[in-house]
Amino acid sequence: MMMMGDTFGSIGSSIASLFFVWATIQQIFPNHLKIAIKEFILSSFQQLCFAQRVSDHLTNLFSPYVEINFPESDEYRYNHAFSAIETYLGSKATEKSKLLKGSQVKESKGLVLKRDEKKIRDEYKGANVWWEIVTPTEGERSYKLTFHNRARSLITESYIQYVLEEGKSIKAKKKQTKLFTNNPSSQWVFSQNMWRFIDFEHPASFETLAMDPEKKEEIMNDLTAFRNGKDYYKKIGKAWKRGYLLYGPPGTGKSTMISAMANFLNYNIYDLELTAIKNNSELRKLLTATSSKSIVVIEDIDCSVDLTGNRIKKDRNSMERNRGQDKDENSVTLSGLLNFIDGIWSACGQERIVVFTTNHLEKLDPALIRRGRMDMHIELSYCTYEAFTILAKNYLDLDDHPLFGKIKSLLKETEISPADVAENLMARNHQVDVEGSLNNLIKALEKKKNSQMSKDEKKNNKFRIFG
Template sequence: MMMMGDTFGTIGSSMASLFFIWATVQQIFPNHLKIAIKEFLLSSFQQLCFAQRVSDYFTNLFSPYVDINFPEIDEYRLNHAFSAIETYLESKATDKSKHLKGSQLKENKGLVLKRDEVKIRDEYKGANVWWEIVTASDEERSYKLTFHHRARSLITDSYVPYVVEEGKLIKAKKQQTRLFTNNPSSQWILSHNMWRSIEFEHPASFETLAMEQEKKEEIMSDLTAFTNGKDYYKKIGKAWKRGYLLYGPPGTGKSTMISAMANFLNYNIYDLELTAIKNNSELRKLLTSTSSKSIVVIEDIDCSVDLTANRTKKERNSIEQDKDESSVTLSGLLNFIDGIWSACGQERIVVFTTNHLEKLDPALIRRGRMDMHIELSYCTYEAFKILAKNYLDLDDHPLFKNIKSLLKEIEISPADVAENLMTRNHIIDVDESLNNLIKALEEKKNSQRSQHDEDKKKSNKFRLFG
């Protein structure tokens, strides 16, 4: 907060200037004009808005202070300096603050106290500075930094870089993965409020993921290579992003895989709902406002928007679609994934999921766009052993042999296997859980055999009448 002496000094300078102007008027103008000018000034100063304008003008004219604004959004993109400054100011000691804000976001965590002040004073190498959060009429937020012009080079060359780097370090230390989802454009205020988020607390990991160990290690190795690949991507002239296509039947762990990837990398997740986006322009604004070190997810992409229609039909209607901008198009999505806009932001992963690979346009999932295709299929014996360890803390059992034999004959998702292994009332009964699973597997085996026989009869019937 600006010191009281500085404030009075500014007011005194402004008043001295006004008296000087009035003295000049008295010396130059004749009496009848003096009276008119005096009446005009008195009536004007009775109006608050005019008085404020005059005050601001003379304050700015004679003030020894300099302001720097750091907007939250700059040219449709997040200003990372704003976020770093916010983190830095939140970390300042609260023992001297008179206005605090208390919150308890988790029931088992303690109360967190933060500053709740519009203006915050800071000191750097003997120079005083004042930070103020400013909200414009269009709801755009910015931090305003005020300091004396004598410290200009110290503040701009040393203090501001120090604050930004310190904020980034603090944020990295207490980084909490967050899950974002896009708001409908009707709720946007310019480029603000496009995303809303919550803390991401899914416990999934590659260790607990029901998948063959060899495949898990291949995915983890690919993710690690990507995060360490900044110089490599620059060398080969490609945007630092990577695409993953997860496909397979429902319940095979596609969403769990995304959670495991986010926890493994400590990346934020942006769950993009395409049906809430009106056109390609909105899509571009949304995607360019995502942060680096993030996973952009489009789940069930075959159901999101019409990206699966006949390619010839799309090309025929593309001019009309672009003209009225009524929907997101395939070209609009591809432009972000692999076009010019793909370079807006660093260290991003794009993930598509689908239950029906055959429905997707080949252009959408070709290698280079979706760099790694990962099939998540029905439960194998190796995947079952991981689930048994997760749910029953069991490495081996005499009934495993029976389960292994049944899994070779039938198709069942890991989600269905897990449901049968889940203990009741949190009391582990290994034999009961495994027998429940065997019973479910045998029922599924009989059901699939009946379905196969029925399909065979229909096929023979059509052949007979054909």
């Protein structure tokens, strides 16, 4: 068979030679000879193509080997079998490999050596198999598995399942939380490369989160119930997903809350930038390309696209103006976002959390944040005394101090964000000065209090004038 393959492998060069000969003939021979020679060359070409087809058919008919391809995506959904295979093959011992790849992604970690071979041989219960990564110039990557036909049942019924389970197990043990953000659709290649990511290394935790302990406990219990709720969601006939709305003034810890949630659950974060999405169709594709055990985040949703206020129909003049605008203008609609949250497409995945953040709750359409879409509304407000004690422990390693009483009194009368409190407690030049930090905070609180009292007086005077 190999000799036959080598023989017909020269067909391509033979055809090229025929075309070269024909070009030469064009310059030398008279017209009647040209026509006769042309018919002969065409006849020979047809015979060669027929021979090639016969050769391919015979090779496929008599070859004892079977091939299975595992593409990186199935239509526009990510193929998780590809990921599991990649992890499994990457974990194979490197001692016998002659081609290795070295990388150091973190300065604190040593050099990591991995196989860098296009073909990898594996053995399973006495059967030999060969894996090959196929990377075409255009299109998606795939893994090709080749094995002898006599081992078909062993490979298809046992080995492949073993590889997938091993790959998923290895990935779970080594899992590093990732932070994803969406690429503009102009950078997508055959529905690939939708998301780019980095390792997520934010140290936030619920233990260090500055908020009321009872509210914190409530959120943690809700997250735990969701993570363990697969059977419950199936029983009640709902998609295994949950929505959280985080709202409050700037600096009150909304982004930190998301980081704490991700670290608590060990879920990946998908930071969805709506302004980089052209339409609802792209929004659906991005959703289906996210993995399970993930948190999909849209921060400052009131600022992302025009989804605020009541759904009032625009007048005809406005519609006419919009028709003349650039087609590439962002056209993600409220309806498309609602389908993204809890429509049919939202069920394409398991164990997924959707989080919205906003500084202006009153600007959001009620349909967007109703219960069932945003199941839990979490207000992150100004710093309370309970939140301050957590910050004092985090920054100053302090449980109590004589100045705490004065700070407690000022916090009751002053609106200040936890971020501002933390800034005053932070060590200067890495030197902790307890007295200095607490006094700085007291000065900041008194200044804030006076400023707020001055604003209130101006408002009262304004009402007196017009009253």
